[in-house]
Amino acid sequence: MTTDLNTLLTALYVKIDDHLGRRTRTGRPPRLSDAELLTLAVAQVLLGVRSEARWLRFVPRHLPGAFPYLPGQSGYNKRLRAAVPLLKRLIRALATDTDLWTDPVWVVDSTPVECARSRPTVKRSNLAGWAGYGYCASHSRFFWGLRLHLVATPAGLPITWALADPKLDERQVLMAILDHDPTLTGDRPGLTIIADKGYVSAELDRYLSERGVTLLRPSYRNRTPRPGEHLLKPIRQLIESVNDTLKGQLDLELHGGRSIDGVGARVAQRLLALTAAIWHNRATGQPVTRSLIAYDH
16 A cells, blocks of 8 residues: 555545445435545545635546546535534544554643634624634634644544633533543543643542543642653643644644534544544554645645
8 A cells, every 4th residue: 555645535435435334315325425525525635725616626637537426516515514423423433443542642632723803704703602712822812713622642643522612611621522422531441641731620630530541731830840740741742733733734724614514514524634644644554643745735
């Protein structure tokens, strides 16, 4: 196997098609199958084409014969928004098909997903009531949108994630994520989660301790440093590098979503692309697990 884009898309299509199995719904099957839809969505992100209309014009010229049928822009957008549960399911299926899934160490952090900038846009946005104003300490600026809370392995493999109002406490969101899928921590004895100072909380420490999970995070400046705390900084940088991959190479902040379903679909689309690249890199024995260089041109 090689690391070119066509090989990745072929392997991904076969994996998705096998995972979904035979169609059980009655009626005429869609001309673009679910497996083709998700493969098309991953290719769009890896090639960096943000406009759906431009992407559907791009495919016949640059990927001839790869997709026998392409819907119109509105049909593609509608199918993709309706496929959010399927996108989540495939992210988990690809993640569990790698040896990284059993890693006993997780890193957790949140990053802004800006959805609007001007005041008039915020007032008329369909995201009003779900998105909100928040502060990004990394860039020293306020933003309007959501926060992506991502739990990943040190190699960058997404374990679970959620989009939430930026005003919500990171610690409460993490507990809600783990409550939503108790099997994640239940099947992992000796699990360690590495976080930053934003996750300092006696309630969170107690919550994780009851589930056999160890939380490693730096202490505040006026507190006695924990043993080995100086070793956490380079490890915590790993989650920052994952966020940088999502934003710098997969255009997370340029998602273009204007509704709850739209933003959810585009964020899931990018996480699926990241997971697919890691899955394929592990299968082909690449030295850099999270490298997207072979697929972005």
